[in-house]
Amino acid sequence: MKTSKIIYWISTIVIFLFDAAMPALTSHLPLAVESIRHLGYPDYFRVQLTIFKVIGGLLLILPKVPARLKEWAYVGFAINYISASVAHANVDGFGFFVVIPFIILGILIVSYLLYHKLNDKQLTIA
Template identity: 60%
Template sequence: MKKNKIIFWTATILIFLFEGVMPALTSQTEMAKEGIRHLGYPEYFGVALTVFKVLGAIILIIPKAPKRLKEWAYAGFGFDFIFASISHLAVDGFGMEAVFPWIVFAVLVVSYLYYHKIYDSETI
């Protein structure tokens, strides 16, 4: 059980850092805004995406957050990573920008699977 918790918290903290902390600190930089424009999205989309990423990351990191809310956060991040990859493939073609979201998606899947390994066996 201890190994499962270590794997879960490692993966979840990585998601929290990538999807909560980094967007919160960098979303208003010119580089981030240009990245959103480069993909063809309006600037307000970047703001909304940042708000939802930060909220989702907070939900994942809070142990006592409602399970249903956590499921929505996991689903939202999954869609985010899939569509980020599709956007980069459509605009930039195949490259690291299109592959990286799948790497983070794999970390998300580890977090999700170990969340259920830990918390389905005990009551919160």
Template identity: 55%
Template sequence: MNSSKTNRILFWSATILIFLFEGVMPALTSQTALAKEGIRHLGYPEYFGNALVAFKILGVIILILPKAPKRLKEWAYAGFTFDFLFASISHFAVDGLHFETFFPLIVLAVLMVSYIFYHKSSTVINLKNN
């Protein structure tokens, strides 16, 4: 298997996981009592959870659209990075060291795989076009 194909497989595998965790799941579960309680438990108002879900859905759409502008993709990656870091900090501040504190960091690692291989894939494409 060539390097370019491997890069694309790793990019799409990681990106699809982010799409499922940060786009599909929040879209389907954001209005449940459990999700609303989770936002309240961390000390955030309900409207914050609604805004967060809207931005997550927009972010994953930008990540999976191949023709989305690179600048928008960079903003989406940055937004998700802040989201995961602050989710981890919020869980630690409220609940201490538990799995919920580390799970956002695990998802951040998956996001970083997507980000790294997005750039590796786009570099190969740019080299072929020159």
């Protein structure tokens, strides 16, 4: 159980740093602005995405957040990674930036599965 908890926190912190802290600090930089423009998205999408990523990261990392909100954060991040991969594949073809979101998605899945293992939550549709 202790190993599971350590792996859960490492994977969750990686997601938080990669998708909440880093965008909050770098989304205004010219490279980030150009990256969003290159993919064909309007500039307001960059701001909106950053806000949602920060909120989602906080929901994952903070204790005492209701399980349903954590579930929505996990789903939001999963959709984000899949959409990022599809966007990069459509604009630039298959390459490094298509694979990276799936690697991060794998880390997210580890965090998600261990979250449920550690909290004895049964996955139900209700």
